Amino acid sequence: MNRILFSFLISLIVLKAAAQKNDCGCFVKGVVRDRHTGQPVVGATILIAGQNTGVFTDEKGRYEMRNLCPGSYTLECRIVGYHSFQQKLDLTAGHEENFNLQEQEVHLKDVEITAHRTETPSSQPLTTLTGIDLEKTRGQNLGESLKGLAGVTTLQTGSSISKPVIHGLHSNRILIMNNGVRQEGQQWGSEHAPEIDPFIATRISVVKGAAGVRYGSDAIGGVILVEPEELPFDKPISGETNAVGFSNGSQGVLSGTVQGGISGFEGFGWRAQGTIKRGGNIRTPNYFLDNTGISEKNFSLAAGYRHKGFGIDVFYSRFATKIGIFSGSHIGSITDLLNVIKNGEPLIKSGFSYEIARPNQNVTHDLLKAETHYHFQNGNRLQWTIARQINDRNEYDLHRPRNDSLAALNHPELTFKLTTLTNDVVWDHKPIAGKIAGQIGVSTFYQYNLMDGRPLIPNFNQFNIGVFWMERYVKNGWELEAGVRYDYRTLKTYRIVNREKVADSFNFSNFSGTLGATRNFSERFSAKLNVGTAWRAPNVSELFSDGVHHGAAAYEKGDATLQAEKAVNSIASLKYADARWSVELGGYYNYISDFIYLKPQSEPILTIRGAFPYFKYTQTDATFKGIDLSATWELAKHTTIASKLSYLRVYDQQNESSLVMIPPNRLDNQLKYELPEIGKWNHAFVSIGNLFVARQTRVPLASDFLEPPKSYSLWNLQAGATLKISEKQQFEIGIGVQNLFNIAYRDYLNRFRYYADEMGRNASLRLKWKFGA
């Protein structure tokens, strides 16, 4: 299964504006075209934000709006099959001289608009991190970068491994689309972070709620879209260099991108990008965490060609990381765990060091992708994407083998090599009557996992085929959409039982559906409602785990009779925006039947390291209910307050209790002051923020060694500015301090909360130099 979601510059729209001299005699006219075919787009809606007037493009894609008064306007264009987009137009400042020209068309500005194809249901909330907001997160890993979005949290293992959590769901219950390809690592493990370099992306979006129809299995909690910029076809060479330093862990990150076209070779574009990261031991307010260094070296290469309606893109990326795992987290027995909990801080003390010793993880992820598409003259479009990814994960335990000759080899105790081949064909049919657009697609994936070392999960082969069909209808402020999908999956596992090879076969199939509506009441107010379903087949660790989990001090046992999980998610959102206010309120109700979780068993299991609490993978029906609220208020000129609230309640319907590891509620407030432009400096701002995370009080009784940590409140400071050196060069600087008051706290969703505090104060400096284009 892989997606076409990457930011495809599919439509170039040229707006031309001109004006007459007399008051309210200005007009705006232009043509809306599809970039590839050059064909006019019929039936696109052009609106002026804040006014209830709108026009449609005619059969030649033309539109014209007359009798406009001079002033600033926001033009909004909606095309079925594309995200709506907005463009600011100034019909006074700087262009007054043009207004003298009566009735003559004046070319004020060629407005190039990148319309992102909407593959996701548009009635589902989509939050995008881009521009300055994305720049502020530079240097952090993917999970950390997304943490600022309402409804998104992280599941951590120490401070260097974090996985995104959407509406309380994570790992195999959310899907990450890396540049249009579904990311396939060993996602079942809570200490297996996504193998993606965020510097690849210029947009990171989160689709909240079940999106099984478009994306297939696993999209139960939501989808994360990591999208690079469109390749710079026929453009001169440009690029950027980012340097980020963090005080905590003395971490440095260096990333660079160079891109361009090739002169004399029309329709060609390329990009090369690389990142190096190195950090040492992390410091909590009171002590260093031993062996928490990180080293990362990533690069990616991309090239593409466009000719008329035809396009092809080839992308290769390699992600390679070595992460130290806090050495105080290795638990031999329950006594070990109780001792470190009693001690209140780690028994192992350390100073600062860049050394990464055992235990550690070495992971490389290679992705090779080719995508080709063709726009037919009549408006149809065919796209085909193939990709191969190889995830090579090596985990080194704290202890080497006792046997000297084995120890000398220094082999990892666990290796997993997961190879995934994906193949997607998507057909977008031409809009019917300019109102109905849709797509039909077939996705397949084939995957095999080879594992070596300490027995943990079996080897497996997996094949999945999915067929989907989605349609969208747009008329008079209404957008309706519907879609269906069918998936079929076979899984064959191989393991050793009593020195004999045992093979098991599993088949899963599922229908998914989506139904949604968007209503634009006015330019300021809109509402969305979506009901979507998604499914997930049990993964091999849920089917076949059998052993002590040394991070959790628990004996976990799988169940080969588990059925697929199915989610029905209803999500409604309201959006209001005016000059000073912007509010988005979303509520969701996600019912997951056959929800797979670890159920505590009454009898502990006796091992040579003593008795361990015994957990079995079991199924129940669970509900995830919650509210995401984000609001921005312009308090005074240049001063804004932004607040985000995430509220979630989870209930196990069958056992009438709570579930473990559910993110507590949180409130994030930021006060921002934007400085006026000074000389060549612009976009300057300072902000102060506070994050309050409540205590998780809804936990099952006697389910944990330690009750959930107390609530905490953290302050942060940020500032940044852009210096325009010349037309073609700019320099950006940003500084920030996280955990300003060096608060010692623990987070419920950090698996190391038993052992150690979270990271203390962390100051950062970001520098960015952009050149060309």
Added chain:
Amino acid sequence: MRMNRKITWMLLIGAAINFTQCKDAGDKVTPHDENELITSVTLKFAEEGTSNVSSFGFKDADGDGGNAPTKFDTIALKPNKTYTLTIELLDESRTPVENITNEVAKESDEHLLIYTPSPTSLLTYTYGDKDVNNYVIGLTGKAVTGAAADGKLKVQLRHQPGVKNGKPEPGSDDVSLDFILKIQ
């Protein structure tokens, strides 16, 4: 029509690539052993001044999980006697059986055995061996029993690579067993 044919070819090639690259994970399954597995622990109490040796053990031949442990003896000792206590650790999941006691002895600067009676009056343990850094090990030692009573004896093998300092805290448990102890 020509376009349709082109597309058909594209699809066929796509499908073909996907299937020709399929490998079978089943061909690569090889049995592997846990590095540090210990399947049995035997405590040998040799009564001083006699040739009486009593052995008490724990055995879980297939390691954690799977079949339940097959042996978990109650330690029965006489009151007010002095015993020489030695311990034997085996990995019986391998053929030939691997003697972990020897490996612990070889890496004695990374290991520590701890014997904790409860109540403490049941037994007094004195270490009889030391590693290169002059820290105790516990592969051999002396156990002096108290008056007749019942309780428990916790036997721990602490794995302390690089952090052994003579104290129990560093490292983690490789063995942690609560034997029932009867002084009678």
